[in-house]
Amino acid sequence: MITHLTAGQSNGGDFTTDNDGHSLGLFKKYLGNNKIFKNREVLRHSYRPSILPHRRPQIDSIAAILAPSLQNETPSNILIYGKTGTGKTACARYVGSELENASGQMNTSCRVVHLNCEVIDTQYRVLAQIAKLITDTEHLASDRVKTHIPMTGWPTDQVYAELKNVLENTGGVLVIILDEIDKLVKKSGDETLYNLTRINSDLERSKVCIIGISNDLRFTDFLDPRVLSSLSEEEIVFPPYNAPQLIDILKQRSDVAFVEGVLDESVIPLCAALAAQEHGDARRALDLFRVSGELADRASEDRVTDRHVRQAQDKIETDSMVECISTLPTQSKVVLYAMLLLHRINQKVFTSGEVMRLYREITRELSLETLTHRRVTDLISELNMLGVISTRVVSKGRYGRTKEITFDAATDRIWDVIMNDQRLVEHRISRYNEEQAGKLFR
Numbered sequence: 001m002i003t004h005l006t007a008g009q010s011n012g013g014d015f016t017t018d019n020d021g022h023s024l025g026l027f028k029k030y031l032g033n034n035k036i037f038k039n040r041e042v043l044r045h046s047y048r049p050s051i052l053p054h055r056r057p058q059i060d061s062i063a064a065i066l067a068p069s070l071q072n073e074t075p076s077n078i079l080i081y082g083k084t085g086t087g088k089t090a091c092a093r094y095v096g097s098e099l100e101n102a103s104g105q106m107n108t109s110c111r112v113v114h115l116n117c118e119v120i121d122t123q124y125r126v127l128a129q130i131a132k133l134i135t136d137t138e139h140l141a142s143d144r145v146k147t148h149i150p151m152t153g154w155p156t157d158q159v160y161a162e163l164k165n166v167l168e169n170t171g172g173v174l175v176i177i178l179d180e181i182d183k184l185v186k187k188s189g190d191e192t193l194y195n196l197t198r199i200n201s202d203l204e205r206s207k208v209c210i211i212g213i214s215n216d217l218r219f220t221d222f223l224d225p226r227v228l229s230s231l232s233e234e235e236i237v238f239p240p241y242n243a244p245q246l247i248d249i250l251k252q253r254s255d256v257a258f259v260e261g262v263l264d265e266s267v268i269p270l271c272a273a274l275a276a277q278e279h280g281d282a283r284r285a286l287d288l289f290r291v292s293g294e295l296a297d298r299a300s301e302d303r304v305t306d307r308h309v310r311q312a313q314d315k316i317e318t319d320s321m322v323e324c325i326s327t328l329p330t331q332s333k334v335v336l337y338a339m340l341l342l343h344r345i346n347q348k349v350f351t352s353g354e355v356m357r358l359y360r361e362i363t364r365e366l367s368l369e370t371l372t373h374r375r376v377t378d379l380i381s382e383l384n385m386l387g388v389i390s391t392r393v394v395s396k397g398r399y400g401r402t403k404e405i406t407f408d409a410a411t412d413r414i415w416d417v418i419m420n421d422q423r424l425v426e427h428r429i430s431r432y433n434e435e436q437a438g439k440l441f442r
């Protein structure tokens with residue numbers, strides 16, 4: 001429970017009271033300050049726009065393939081692919097909800113369920129979740145179709161049999177959207193897809209169609225050829241957006257999201273150009289747009305300008321790098337920690353040999369396995385690819401070649417993330433500090 005203090009009980013802070021006598025205190029300066037945003041929700045990932053500019057051909061193709069389901073026929077399975085942020089999920093879900101609307105009007109039974117296989121990544125969970133989503137549909141929640149598959153514990157055969165029961169009891173056509181289908185295959189192989197693509201031959205009263213969505217086509221190498229040919233009866237490619245297309249996507253939301261007149265003319269074109277340079281990613285363009293507004297808002301400024309867009313670009317890049325670093329395996333973190341120590345003793349450029357010397361010390365002191373020079377060099381290359389550091393191969397004359405390493409960005413945030421690792425914190429406090437690291441190189 002949160003205890004409410006009255007102004008008299010406060011410890012002297014500048015508490016302010018709103019019209020209803022509630023204390024707004026700390027939050028006052030962030031409230032009622034709508035100089036920039038009218039409705040920032042429309043810029044968030046969770047928002048599902050009902051108009052999707054520049055995707056008419058893809059939407060029409062999906063609709064044409066799914067249309068037979070309105071006459072209770074089985075539509076072909078579809079494999080949709082394209083780079084991240086090209087509108088695959090948004091379009092598939094949009095067509096799905098239009099299909100359900102049309103089916104409602106025609107009094108036929110078509111349902112669409114959407115699963116994100118990054119989260120639901122085992123056969124058991126996929127089958128159980130499909131059954132759950134069907135029975136969760138309110139108007140279908142009659143006793144006839146209720147199911148109680150526990151989230152773990154049953155043999156997979158039993159879950160499959162139960163899903164078939166649910167499908168037979170509800171009848172009609174079910175479209176299953178498996179988003180990030182590559183994650184499911186990577187984690188659990190192709191058995192789920194094998195079973196789902198064959199389920200129609202076990203069903204009498206209902207029909208199933210699968211839409212797989214992926215931004216990584218390499219997963220098809222891991223599919224049994226029969227599964228692949230069944231899954232990709234139809235294939236639809238989503239090309240990246242170019243800058244003018246991204247401008248239209250941003251413009252479509254800008255009037256609803258921002259207060260009139262607060263955007264400098266160049267803001268939308270700059271967000272679009274930066275996102276188009278990456279790989280035509282609408283999510284990146286929308287993130288840049290939203291974060292630019294948030295930066296202006298937090299600084300209590302009246303306008304969003306190019307400067308905010310540039311700052312937003314830096315912030316998003318640092319945030320995603322920080323996220324990457326926090327999920328690195330222990331050995332990579334130790335290598336990075338060694339490099340940070342070198343940087344902190346004022347060695348702004350260092351070599352892979354120096355990193356190796358310090359790394360060896362640290363792993364010995366932490367009783368961790370010490371990887372070979374070769375493996376550590378690989379980890380350094382990975383950190384380079386993530387954009388945390390830059391490496392440059394330089395010739396040392398008759399001593400051969402070595403890698404010179406520098407940090408790409410300010411190291412403070414990287415240090416903070418590394419210091420979330422308890423072992424490294426303790427190591428730093430008890431065994432090592434910059435001074436000792438310095439001695440090693442004197």
Ligand SMILES: Nc1ncnc2c1ncn2[C@@H]1O[C@H](COP(=O)(O)OP(=O)(O)OP(=O)(O)O)[C@@H](O)[C@H]1O
Nearest residue numbers: 045052053084085086087088089090215249282283
């Ligand atoms: N044509 C469009 N019009 C409006 N918004 C769009 C359009 N295309 C994509 N978006 C928006 O961009 C964001 C990313 O789109 P979406 O999730 O559909 O991409 P995706 O191709 O499925 O990406 P990923 O492969 O990373 O999952 C969403 O917020 C979506 O609303």
